[in-house]
Amino acid sequence: MERGLAALADEPVDRLCNYPLAMGVNRRLLPGSPTYREWANDPKLFAASFIEGHKYFDFDFAIGLMDLSVMAADLGAHVRMDAENTPFVDGHIIHGPEDYEKLAEKGVPDIHKGRCGVLLEGTKLFAEKLKGEVITAGFIEGPLLALSQTASAERMFMDMFESPSAVHKALELTSEMDSQLVSEFAKCGVNGLCWDYLWASYSCLGDDQYEEFEGQYALKLNKQVQEEGMAVCIHSCADLPHLDYQINTYKPAIFSMGYYPLIPGSKSPTEIIDEGYTKNTLFAGVIDPQLFVRGSVEKITGVTKDLCQEVKTALCKNNQKSRWVISSNCEVPPDLETKLDNISAVVNTAKEYGAF
Numbered sequence: 001m002e003r004g005l006a007a008l009a010d011e012p013v014d015r016l017c018n019y020p021l022a023m024g025v026n027r028r029l030l031p032g033s034p035t036y037r038e039w040a041n042d043p044k045l046f047a048a049s050f051i052e053g054h055k056y057f058d059f060d061f062a063i064g065l066m067d068l069s070v071m072a073a074d075l076g077a078h079v080r081m082d083a084e085n086t087p088f089v090d091g092h093i094i095h096g097p098e099d100y101e102k103l104a105e106k107g108v109p110d111i112h113k114g115r116c117g118v119l120l121e122g123t124k125l126f127a128e129k130l131k132g133e134v135i136t137a138g139f140i141e142g143p144l145l146a147l148s149q150t151a152s153a154e155r156m157f158m159d160m161f162e163s164p165s166a167v168h169k170a171l172e173l174t175s176e177m178d179s180q181l182v183s184e185f186a187k188c189g190v191n192g193l194c195w196d197y198l199w200a201s202y203s204c205l206g207d208d209q210y211e212e213f214e215g216q217y218a219l220k221l222n223k224q225v226q227e228e229g230m231a232v233c234i235h236s237c238a239d240l241p242h243l244d245y246q247i248n249t250y251k252p253a254i255f256s257m258g259y260y261p262l263i264p265g266s267k268s269p270t271e272i273i274d275e276g277y278t279k280n281t282l283f284a285g286v287i288d289p290q291l292f293v294r295g296s297v298e299k300i301t302g303v304t305k306d307l308c309q310e311v312k313t314a315l316c317k318n319n320q321k322s323r324w325v326i327s328s329n330c331e332v333p334p335d336l337e338t339k340l341d342n343i344s345a346v347v348n349t350a351k352e353y354g355a356f
């Protein structure tokens with residue numbers, strides 16, 4: 001906990017913080033190894049996996065991601081839940097512009113029931129148990145993401161051009177649902193709330209569109225998060241995120257990012273630190289999640305070692321102390337094929353080579 005708080009404040013630490021984004025995969029540590037479906041439907045199993053994950057791996061954070069179909073499910077979309085796959089929407093409910101208005105008219109579903117209810121209850125349970133040990137955060141889908149999951153992204157992006165006012169009516173609804181969720185997450189006792197703004201990428205939206213369809217809603221919600229006593233965190237695995245807008249406007253305490261060396265313009269940790277993005281924000285990244293499945297222990301150890309050295313060098317050069325978390329670009333795949341030893345390798349390497 002002290003290390004995490006120090007890193008947030010860019011104070012000296014014994015070593016860099018670590019948090020490979022291991023969420024659903026931690027269920028495999030639980031007695032009887034519950035299936036993903038069991039885990040995603042039972043708040044006690046959900047919470048126990050974060051507690052066990054921390055105990056087994058020794059992370060510095062715990063962020064309660066379930067999956068990205070939680071809000072859509074409660075809004076009426078059909079979610080396919082296989083025993084061992086991440087749940088996903090297979091039945092969208094928007095088939096024409098009028099359906100956005102119908103969705104808005106239905107109003108916000110009861111967030112204490114359904115999948116939101118499971119997520120909130122599970123988050124409360126692990127936040128209580130890990131309080132004071134690690135920095136905890138709830139995980140929430142941004143209004144545009146929640147709508148895209150409900151409507152299908154393809155449909156929504158088309159309607160943003162053709163029927164923008166209808167889309168905005170539905171965005172007001174998903175924002176209201178988010179606002180209610182923010183208040184409930186605050187009651188869970190988490191230190192922060194982590195947003196997924198999946199479409200905050202120049203590959204998807206230009207500046208004006210981003211501000212119109214997400215920025216104006218997210219700005220109010222982020223203010224609410226801070227007013228309700230939680231730190232704003234953002235998870236962005238996008239290739240070309242709206243970094244300046246998100247950092248300057250939302251003022252997140254933590255920004256979890258992806259780095260794609262083959263995509264021109266994708267920023268490396270060195271560039272992020274050199275360009276001043278870590279002046280007020282703790283950044284996290286950038287190990288390729290697929291390495292946890294396909295990489296060997298030697299390979300992922302080497303990648304982690306290089307990342308620690310790169311980050312320490314860049315921080316030192318910029319007279320910064322600790323504002324980087326050794327983490328992954330996105331969630332460690334919750335699959336049965338993911339090698340738990342590779343997660344341990346990242347944590348142990350970060351302890352050794354992230355030491356100051």
Ligand SMILES: [Zn+2]
Nearest residue numbers: 237329330331
């Ligand atoms: Zn991601």
